[in-house]
Amino acid sequence: MGLNTRWTATPNAVYVPDNPAQIAPIVQSAVTSGSRLTVRSGGHCFENFTYNADVKTIIDLTNMKGIYYHSGLNAIAVEPGAILLDVYKKLYRTWGVILPGGVCYSVGIGGHVAGGGWGWLVRRNGLIIDHLYAVEVVVVDAYGKAKAIVATREKTDPNRELWWAHTGGGGGNFGVVTRYFFRSPGATGTDPRNLLPKPPQKVLSSFVAWNWADLTQADFNRIVQNYANWHVANSSPTSPTRNLVSLIQAFHKSNGQFLLLSAVDASVSNAQSMLDDYLAAIRNGVVATPFVAEVPQPWLQFAEQTGTTNALLNDVTLRAKYKSAYMKSAFTPTQLNGLYNALTRADINNPKINLVISPYGGATAAVAPSDTAMPHRQAALKLLWSVQWPDPADDALYIGWARQSYQETFSETGGMPVPNDVTDGCYINYADVDTRDPVWNQSTATWHDLYYKDNYPRLQAVKKAYDPRNIFRHGLSIELPS
Ligand SMILES: Cc1cc2nc3c(=O)[nH]c(=O)nc-3n(C[C@H](O)[C@H](O)[C@H](O)COP(=O)(O)OP(=O)(O)OC[C@H]3O[C@@H](n4cnc5c(N)ncnc54)[C@H](O)[C@@H]3O)c2cc1C
Structure with missing residues (x-):
C-alpha cells in the first residue's frame, strides 16, 4: 500500500534490498x-504507479537510505529510500x-x-535536480538484459x-x-562542504492567518492576486527577493483557516524590511485583519517544523486526490472565481481540503527549459489542489470536488492549465491521470504537453535507448516513439 490508501497491490513478491548491487539481479529475474x-x-x-492490480513484483527501496561522500564521482551519494528529513x-x-x-x-x-x-x-537555490551530478540506474536493454549504468551531466x-x-x-x-x-554546477575542489549550497544560518519565519469568517470574496481575490502579482514581478534569478519564500495554504471554508507562511534568509542585510514589504504587498487592499506571528529560527528547525507538524502530510490512513498547475502571470477573473468556489462550496464539509499556492521564479528561472527535463522555468508560481478523506464511500464526492473545481478554474482553456502566456502546464511529481482523460482534458494540450512541453520527444528518445521493451511503465509514463 502507498501513503495514499487508495493505492493497493497484491504482488507475488516484494523485494526489500539493502544495497545498490542487489537490484540488477532482482530486475533480471522479474524480466x-x-x-x-x-x-x-x-x-x-x-497515482497508482507502484501499487496497482497488474503489478506482480515490487522492489521496495525503503531500506536503501545511505547518504555519503563518493570520492570516485566527487559527489554526495544519496540512496533512493532516504527520506527528505534524513537527507x-x-x-x-x-x-x-x-x-x-x-x-x-x-x-x-x-x-x-x-x-x-x-x-x-x-x-x-532552485530545484533539487539543479544540483544533480549523476544517477546510477539499472536499465533493461533490447535483449532483456538488466545492467547498471552511471550517467553524469558531463558533456562528454x-x-x-x-x-x-x-x-x-x-x-x-x-x-x-x-x-x-x-x-552543484560550478562547485570546485573535493571537500564535500563545498559541493552543495550552504543553508541560511537562520530564517525569519512568518505566519499570517485569516479567519474565513472574516474574508469576503473581494478580500480572497485581493490576497491571491497580490500573491500572484508579487511573484510575477519578483521572478528574476538576480532579484534580492530570491531570499524570500512564501506560500498560501488556503483551507476549505469548513476548516476556517486561510494561511500565509513565509521565510526570509535572516543573514541578508535587509531581511526584516524585505519581509515587511512583502507582507504589506500581500495585505494591500485587504479589509480583513489576520493573526500575525514572526519567529527567528535555525534553518533546520524551520524545515523540520514545517515538514512534520502538518498532519495532512503525515497521516497514513487517508485517501487522497491532487491536481497541479503552473502560472506564468496573474489569475484571470474566471480562474479566481474557480478557486474561490472550490474553497467555499457549501455542499461540502471537509476541513482537510486545501489549495496550496506556492512560489517559483528566482534561481529556477536561471536554467533554460531544455537544460533539464523539467521545462517550466518561466513559471512564477504553482498550485496544488489537495483533498484527503478516510472513507472509500466518499471517493466520488471528493475526487469529484477536485475534478469539477479544477475544470471550472481552467474553463477558458478546456479544463486544463495549457502552456500559454498565463498558465504553464502541470508538475509531474503531482501526477494526475485525469490529464489524459478526454472527459476532463478538453483542451488543445495533450497530457505530455502539460507535463513536459517541448522536452517530450527527447524523453521519448531516451526511453527508446534505455527501456526499449517498455518494462518501466505506468499511467503517465513516457511512451516509446511511434
Ligand atoms: C504528503 C506529500 C507531500 C509532498 N510534498 C512535496 C513537496 O514539498 N515538493 C515536491 O516537489 N513534491 C512533493 N510531493 C510529491 C512527491 O515529490 C512525489 O510524489 C514523489 O514522486 C514521491 O517520491 P517517493 O519516492 O516518495 O514515491 P514513490 O511512490 O515511491 O515513487 C513515485 C514514483 O517514482 C517511481 N520511483 C520511486 N523510486 C524510484 C527509483 N528508485 N527508480 C525509479 N523510479 C522510482 C515510482 O515507481 C513511482 O512511479 C509530496 C507528496 C506527498 C504525498
Whole structure:
C-alpha cells in the first residue's frame, strides 16, 4: 500500500534490498520470468504507479537510505529510500550543506528527484535536480538484459541523456535508480562542504492567518492576486527577493483557516524590511485583519517544523486526490472565481481540503527549459489542489470536488492549465491521470504537453535507448516513439 490508501497491490513478491548491487539481479529475474515490475522508494506517489492490480513484483527501496561522500564521482551519494528529513539532517550536520528539496519530511528521494523536487529553498537555490551530478540506474536493454549504468551531466558522457531524463522526466520511466549523486554546477575542489549550497544560518519565519469568517470574496481575490502579482514581478534569478519564500495554504471554508507562511534568509542585510514589504504587498487592499506571528529560527528547525507538524502530510490512513498547475502571470477573473468556489462550496464539509499556492521564479528561472527535463522555468508560481478523506464511500464526492473545481478554474482553456502566456502546464511529481482523460482534458494540450512541453520527444528518445521493451511503465509514463 502507498501513503495514499487508495493505492493497493497484491504482488507475488516484494523485494526489500539493502544495497545498490542487489537490484540488477532482482530486475533480471522479474524480466526473465515476465513478471510485471514496479519500484517504490518513499511511497508518496499521487497515482497508482507502484501499487496497482497488474503489478506482480515490487522492489521496495525503503531500506536503501545511505547518504555519503563518493570520492570516485566527487559527489554526495544519496540512496533512493532516504527520506527528505534524513537527507536534510545528514547534509546539514555533517557537511553544513543543503539540497533544495520538498517540504514534506517523509517523501522519498527515489521518486522526488526524478520528478523535479520543489521546496522551501526553490527561489534561493532552485530545484533539487539543479544540483544533480549523476544517477546510477539499472536499465533493461533490447535483449532483456538488466545492467547498471552511471550517467553524469558531463558533456562528454555517452550516457548524458539518461542523466538529463532524470532531471524532471518523472519516476518509473527508464529503470530503477539505485543512487543519485549531487554536486552543484560550478562547485570546485573535493571537500564535500563545498559541493552543495550552504543553508541560511537562520530564517525569519512568518505566519499570517485569516479567519474565513472574516474574508469576503473581494478580500480572497485581493490576497491571491497580490500573491500572484508579487511573484510575477519578483521572478528574476538576480532579484534580492530570491531570499524570500512564501506560500498560501488556503483551507476549505469548513476548516476556517486561510494561511500565509513565509521565510526570509535572516543573514541578508535587509531581511526584516524585505519581509515587511512583502507582507504589506500581500495585505494591500485587504479589509480583513489576520493573526500575525514572526519567529527567528535555525534553518533546520524551520524545515523540520514545517515538514512534520502538518498532519495532512503525515497521516497514513487517508485517501487522497491532487491536481497541479503552473502560472506564468496573474489569475484571470474566471480562474479566481474557480478557486474561490472550490474553497467555499457549501455542499461540502471537509476541513482537510486545501489549495496550496506556492512560489517559483528566482534561481529556477536561471536554467533554460531544455537544460533539464523539467521545462517550466518561466513559471512564477504553482498550485496544488489537495483533498484527503478516510472513507472509500466518499471517493466520488471528493475526487469529484477536485475534478469539477479544477475544470471550472481552467474553463477558458478546456479544463486544463495549457502552456500559454498565463498558465504553464502541470508538475509531474503531482501526477494526475485525469490529464489524459478526454472527459476532463478538453483542451488543445495533450497530457505530455502539460507535463513536459517541448522536452517530450527527447524523453521519448531516451526511453527508446534505455527501456526499449517498455518494462518501466505506468499511467503517465513516457511512451516509446511511434
Ligand atoms: C504528503 C506529500 C507531500 C509532498 N510534498 C512535496 C513537496 O514539498 N515538493 C515536491 O516537489 N513534491 C512533493 N510531493 C510529491 C512527491 O515529490 C512525489 O510524489 C514523489 O514522486 C514521491 O517520491 P517517493 O519516492 O516518495 O514515491 P514513490 O511512490 O515511491 O515513487 C513515485 C514514483 O517514482 C517511481 N520511483 C520511486 N523510486 C524510484 C527509483 N528508485 N527508480 C525509479 N523510479 C522510482 C515510482 O515507481 C513511482 O512511479 C509530496 C507528496 C506527498 C504525498
